[in-house]
Amino acid sequence: MGKNNISIGVDVGGTYTKIAILGKNQKILAKKQVPTQSSLGPRDFVSRISSAVIEMEKLLKAHADGFGLALAGAVDPASGKILFAPNLKGWPNFDFKKAFSKKMGARKFVVENDANAAVWGCYVLDFKKKGENFLGLTLGTGVGGGIVCYGKLYRGSAGSAGEIGHMRVAVGGELCHCGSRGCLEAYAGGYGIIKTARRMLSESPDKGRILSSLCADPNALEPRHLSEAAQMGDVLSQEVWAVTARYLAAGIASLVMIFNPDGISLLGGVSAAGRHLMDPLKKELSQEPFKLPFLRAKIRMTENSDFGCIGAALLALEG
Template sequence: MASIALGVDVGGTFAKIAAVSPDGKILRLDEMPTDAGDGAKPFVGRLLRLLQIWRKQGIRPSALGLGLAGDVDHEHGCLRLTPNLPGWQGFCFRDAFKRALRLPAVVENDANAAVWGAYATELKRRPRHVIGVTLGTGVGGGLIVDGRLHRGATGTAGEIGHARVAMSGARCHCGARGCLEAYAGKYGIVRTARELLRARPDSGAVLRRLVPNLKALSPKCLKAAADQGDPIAREVWRRTGTVLGWGLANVVIVFNPDVLVFLGGVSRAGNWILDPVRRVFHEHPFGTSLRHVTLRCAVNPNGGCVGAALLALEDRSGR
């Protein structure tokens, strides 16, 4: 197993760790709590202990890729800034892994890693130009240009969630107002649902029955309610998808991709979110690029690990 790589996808609550073959197959998968409050160094220590157990069981990787939520300095393998992993800023993961494991390590923004995972394993025809959009608590993205991950000048290319879609609008987790994420991130979708439920007290019976406590509102139950014909849930998806369509139309017009692929938990809403995006694209008069692009939803929930591992293998072979 000389050419397998480890891929680690670090979320705010859990980290997924996978041993991945060069063709993107997961050979082993584990999960451990991130315990972000303890800091980055103890996290790395716990991860190393797990990997030592794997080594004893015969898993001998040749590289390691780490996907982190935040602004990642890919060149130096450090985390510059992150709202989700407080206290982890400035930690140089690449050096820590290199010292402890004697393995080349790649540190990547988690959305970039997930988009690369989906590109390498789910878009079999390998289109040349792809935009990936991760829809979860936040909204992230990654760009593939001419078959390669495009990181940009500072490694922060593809941060679609913080493109502004409203002049002065809802507050985003980044601190700005009117970001796409403030409408299409989980918290934005739930806020839209609460506003509609308050404004239309006689509507939304299915949704109110499914979620008696509005604190438990989630994209998952909004999809279930929409499937059952609930008018408020359907209106939430129509509004969310429309704003998403506006934001993404700007990117598609500038970038002219072949495929736009959605990833992450909220993308499981499928056509509830794709249909309004398609409608916005279709109605736009400047439409060549908007009608060329194919919309897809990725299905592999472990694409972040796979992408991080494959980027590590690619980096190693490119040296």
């Protein structure tokens, strides 16, 4: 634990980076959003984030002991370096710990995968009192995940554990952004859901009249259109969510069998689909013949765009 329990969490997104300063009891003391501009390189990023943090600390008259950086990619927990980050060109192997210490002084520093950080934030804020075995799935354009075992984030041997989105749910199935086929993400990630929607729309356009009135161009379709249309009674959109739920159920059923968790949370933008995704998902899972682990694992949807920052800040203090 840090001396004063104050910690900085930085969550690097494709377009924006969120900075939060966290105080006692996971309370956010200050937060700020800055453009990521990853193409300017990691050195420029460190410089801009450091200036913003120092300014925030000045206003708060506080100094944080911890600093957690969350980003999309594989990180090496030992060195704190990014090993692989397809969306952050030129960032892998950069020494963030050294660069940030130079600008802001030595702090307890961690780099963490962004889904792990968000799931950890969700666990600490929302779930900890209910159990110590917990899984989180982040549903966005891609599907990420995090595993909490006995109250600790499980990272695996190389730090890459929790890649739930790349769990195989169909042999020889749809192509995933990772290059493999049949991953959960290829069906339950934003791009997978849209692929399903376009296919179903071309097969039976009449069923998707409401959807087409919201978005006339199938190439411009986004999951939020499907959520909105489903709420308005669009049959096709409701069926798209039901198909998505089937693949999610296949993935979640395997996770429940393997981990026997106390709870599973679905985080992220897809949660706007609400009951249109949750009802068929719960129905699928209720039909599992081996009931015991499914009765225990409560599945819920939750959305808080600060989970990533909060989780990163908390992980830094854990050290």
